[in-house]
Amino acid sequence: DQQVKQNSPSLSVQEGRISILNCDYTNSMFDYFLWYKKYPAEGPTFLISISSIKDKNEDGRFTVFLNKSAKHLSLHIVPSQPGDSAVYFCAAARFGNEKLTFGTGTRLTIIP
């Protein structure tokens, strides 16, 4: 049972435009959400997070939006750059629990 889903396996975006990556979850007990970025032959690296008491968190070009009623979060990258080409994983957790549940990943390709 996939509790965290990323329904788009891949996404291509022109350089300079906005990239929007989506993630849905089914477990309403999740109260903390993260995005990780993974380049080939490297481990995932943390990008940005949001707790369920917020609906938006921003860090430079990256913004994560959380819609609790829809159990949906999205990652916006503006403007997109070639170095953003990678696989992006969303993950969810419960406060006090060390486990992360990851989505299936979305491969983002930025076209120069």
Place this chain on the structure above:
Amino acid sequence: DVKVTQSSRYLVKRTGEKVFLECVQDMDHENMFWYRQDPGLGLRLIYFSYDVKMKEKGDIPEGYSVSREKKERFSLILESASTNQTSMYLCASKVGTSTDTQYFGPGTRLTVL
């Protein structure tokens, strides 16, 4: 900088062999994790450890065991490797608070023939 290292980048083993994957972190983190990454399935948690000699099953522990004798080292053991254990294995570590970031190693690509 947090450093998580894994003993091998690539490993080829035969069915039935016992396989050890080693992970070492240098930041005195309490928690360590083993995941496998497969296409279309994302990262799935195999086992994690929140202290020396402590372990908890993740979502897919079958066919695996772990060992944590020292705080900095977390080993994943495949007692009898099978072809369906061909995968990318990723180790991660983090401090004790639940909202802290997990830091990942570069991964071990294991092929079981």
